[in-house]
Amino acid sequence: MGLSYENPFSEPGVWLRGNLHTHTVNSDGRLTPEEHAERYREAGYGFLAVTDHGEYVDTRGLGGGGLTMLQGEELSAGRTGAGTLYHVVALGIGEALPFPEADPAVSPQAVIDHVNGAGGIAVLAHPYWSGLTHGEAATLKGLAALEVYNHVCELLNDRGDAAAHWDHALTAGARVNTVAVDDAHSRERPHVPDDSFGGWVVARCRDRSEASILDALRRGLYYSSSGPSIHGVEVRGDEVTVRCSPVAKIAFVSVPCLGDCIKEARDDLTEASYEPRPAERYIRVQVTDSRGGRAWTNPMYVE
Numbered sequence: 126m127g128l129s130y131e132n133p134f135s136e137p138g139v140w141l142r143g144n145l146h147t148h149t150v151n152s153d154g155r156l157t158p159e160e161h162a163e164r165y166r167e168a169g170y171g172f173l174a175v176t177d178h179g180e181y182v183d184t185r186g187l188g189g190g191g192l193t194m195l196q197g198e199e200l201s202a203g204r205t206g207a208g209t210l211y212h213v214v215a216l217g218i219g220e221a222l223p224f225p226e227a228d229p230a231v232s233p234q235a236v237i238d239h240v241n242g243a244g245g246i247a248v249l250a251h252p253y254w255s256g257l258t259h260g261e262a263a264t265l266k267g268l269a270a271l272e273v274y275n276h277v278c279e280l281l282n283d284r285g286d287a288a289a290h291w292d293h294a295l296t297a298g299a300r301v302n303t304v305a306v307d308d309a310h311s312r313e314r315p316h317v318p319d320d321s322f323g324g325w326v327v328a329r330c331r332d333r334s335e336a337s338i339l340d341a342l343r344r345g346l347y348y349s350s351s352g353p354s355i356h357g358v359e360v361r362g363d364e365v366t367v368r369c370s371p372v373a374k375i376a377f378v379s380v381p382c383l384g385d386c387i388k389e390a391r392d393d394l395t396e397a398s399y400e401p402r403p404a405e406r407y408i409r410v411q412v413t414d415s416r417g418g419r420a421w422t423n424p425m426y427v428e
């Protein structure tokens with residue numbers, strides 16, 4: 126038995142923090158692409174994707190000062206059993222997606238297939254917020270990732286966390302990574318705080334170029350967070366050890382033996398180890414701090 130894991134902590138390169146889901150005045154956001162680029166650059170982000178609904182916006186001229194812009198678009202398509210649409214975020218595409226926005230006749234699978242054929246990365250956006258069943262999310266093929274955490278969905282509807290959709294897809298045999306994102310709109314709504322800087326990924330990239338960042342995302346060389354930092358993941362034989370910023374809970378999530386979870390009353394944990402039990406198919410690590418912030422590794426597959 127061995128563990129297959131693209132380990133970002135054993136790769137050379139630079140660590141870059143990024144947000145992969147942002148809306149501007151070109152769809153239903155309040156800020157311009159320029160204003161978003163400036164805000165994320167000032168916050169120390171290394172990359173940012175503008176992903177307007179049904180609109181491809183070329184933002185390559187907005188990088189610089191440590192920030193690299195990724196090209197993207199979000200498209201709503203198909204129809205779920207609940208009557209909602211699937212939302213697919215396309216990253217690393219060089220032109221607009223050739224589909225109308227919000228057309229139930231366009232299948233989400235056709236969108237994912239097109240993105241992959243164009244050399245891009247397809248991400249299933251906010252499956253819990255969209256009302257997808259676990260089966261609907263798990264049936265899609267060719268997703269690089271699904272959003273385990275979507276910040277604006279958490280702020281607006283308390284439906285930001287899609288870990289159960291992700292585990293169901295992994296249980297069904299999909300090899301799919303995860304991302305945490307802002308889905309920033311920056312609209313001023315009563316009782317809703319700023320929706321920037323609440324969900325992000327930290328990627329190990331060869332350099333700051335768009336190609337290197339996309340390569341790291343494609344290979345899964347990153348972790349996702351809504352608060353804590355992961356400082357290291359070590360796979361020694363069959364044992365996984367994780368080190369992180371102080372948290373109250375470190376969980377090794379798996380199936381069918383359901384992993385393990387170490388808990389403290391306060392943020393006193395910074396390290397834990399786990400050895401998969403026989404028959405477990407994958408392990409992913411999820412850490413949670415006392416304020417509810419989480420960080421997620423991508424899955425390690427038992428082979």
Ligand SMILES: [Zn+2]
Nearest residue numbers: 199212250251
């Ligand atoms: Zn969406």
Ligand SMILES: [Zn+2]
Nearest residue numbers: 146148199308
């Ligand atoms: Zn969105």
